[in-house]
């Protein structure tokens with residue numbers, strides 16, 4: 001695949017030139033020679049047979065009502081998520097909502113009959129219980145297993161790739177007092193046997209580095225801030241230990257002050273917060289797998305969806321709540337959720353949540369509601385990037401924590417072959433078409449900076465005969481789910497996305513990520529390209545760079561170098577051009593210097609790492625780049641210190657007034 005790309009890029013002749021125009025559309029001899037670049041169409045008297053032949057002709061409005069394009073509708077299921085995986089707890093209407101799993105019936109702190117005797121012995125398939133201080137897993141259920149775990153042939157499930165074992169080579173740094181020894185395999189003990197069975201059903205044969213460390217850290221009662229490369233199993237990194245411990249220890253008793261029969265309120269043991277709907281849905285799907293047959297019932301809540309339905313699902317019981325902060329705040333205000341029993345608080349993509357302006361909601365949820373204080377819960381933060389200022393903020397949420405970094409903080413996986421092309425804005429569509437035409441890369445995600453451009457580009461590609469769909473914050477939840485489903489099932493193998501799809505999404509077979517527009521923050525680049533090259537699979541990331549992206553050039557050069565990727569000459573040259581002190585700080589800007597030093601465990605700044613693993617000195621390349629108190633990089637490269645880069649007015653998703661997403 002990589003050699004295909006190289007050949008393809010060679011044909012494009014854009015690597016080392018500042019002008020990619022002119023001959024790109026001609027003479028690549030790849031079977032789409034009739035294609036005329038859109039920006040040249042008028043001058044050439046219209047399209048030569050490809051697509052609609054006019055730039056104005058992007059037929060589709062934002063509404064995407066689905067009847068003019070066949071976007072992914074080949075499967076006849078109307079893009080609805082299949083019942084599997086997103087059933088919100090999925091029980092049929094036959095359960096009464098009161099008391100089903102309601103811990104107010106528990107006895108002496110033990111979870112009451114979750115599906116147990118209170119229903120004449122009926123136990124919902126795949127749902128265990130905690131009775132009299134003991135965990136009673138349910139019997140196995142073949143059809144549910146098939147739904148949750150699929151088969152090894154099923155390509156809609158991510159399987160680990162040829163480079164999976166290479167994760168073991170990545171240097172790990174764990175700082176903090178008393179770091180426990182990592183585990184080396186999924187065994188019981190130390191893991192709970194039921195969890196090990198579920199891991200086996202998931203066809204995971206050995207833990208990734210972040211999982212190896214997180215299991216004993218959490219088992220030892222410690223808090224954790226974990227930073228590991230995209231696609232390296234962070235979700236399991238928090239789910240495995242918190243589920244395992246929960247299976248062994250059961251739920252906490254409901255505080256007496258809450259009354260014995262506080263109906264209509266759930267008391268989850270585990271709370272996972274993440275920034276976007278798609279991500280919380282995905283975490284929920286994973287939680288369903290690993291909580292199979294256990295007493296732990298997962299639920300998911302996010303904005304933009306019917307809150308009534310979510311409340312009805314909560315009423316059926318909720319032990320592990322996965323939520324976006326905005327919706328959770330709403331549910332807390334309505335008195336439907338109590339956090340009094342939280343033993344484990346997980347913040348996934350923590351830096352992004354703060355970046356998006358979620359900090360007030362998160363602080364409210366964590367510090368001003370009824371959640372146990374920092375000393376009475378365990379708190380885990382996970383991301384592939386941890387800017388220094390986010391680490392500083394974490395001081396309020398974590399206690400005596402272990403800072404774990406697998407590889408250099410914010411680094412990209414070597415499983416991703418990165419290419420940077422110099423492409424002027426007006427030439428991007430041409431180059432994109434040639435890239436898409438020249439290779440069959442499987443599923444491709446194309447990132448744009450604005451929602452408008454995402455729509456525009458999806459329409460353009462569609463008109464050019466490329467089945468594309470779009471996902472961004474202005475689309476309804478239904479449209480977003482529909483687009484993702486069409487992308488996943490391959491009926492629209494090109495997804496044009498804004499940053500809303502940049503984080504956490506784990507879609508099998510994404511072979512190519514194209515940064516049509518580069519982000520203004522290098523961390524965002526790291527997450528975007530991380531949609532490919534996951535779980536040891538290989539992938540390609542191509543970026544269109546021009547002088548408008550100068551603000552991230554230094555971070556980009558550093559990233560490419562440390563991931564052993566080719567650094568094009570034009571990039572090195574621009575990076576040397578010297579005026580960077582004035583520019584937006586890119587990665588380091590949210591708290592400091594450049595990529596290197598600013599992002600290690602801030603508690604150890606200036607000390608040596610002690611890992612002896614080539615992890616090296618800390619703040620090597622500050623270079624007057626950024627400043628330690630700097631604000632967020634704004635879209636246009638200026639500083640706008642206190643303002644969140646994204647407005648989160650609706651579901652914690654950037655608002656429609658902000659054209660970014």
Ligand SMILES: Nc1ncnc2c1ncn2[C@@H]1O[C@H](COP(=O)(O)OP(=O)(O)OP(=O)(O)O)[C@@H](O)[C@H]1O
Pocket residue numbers: 158159160203204205206207208211228229230231232233234235236237383384503504505506530531534535
């Ligand atoms: N131990 C394992 N063995 C095999 N596959 C695994 C293992 N752990 C996780 N995976 C798979 O690897 C893929 C990536 O995992 P995950 O989504 O947790 O990555 P991540 O580190 O959270 O990435 P991101 O930073 O993008 O959120 C998933 O498909 C997951 O099922």
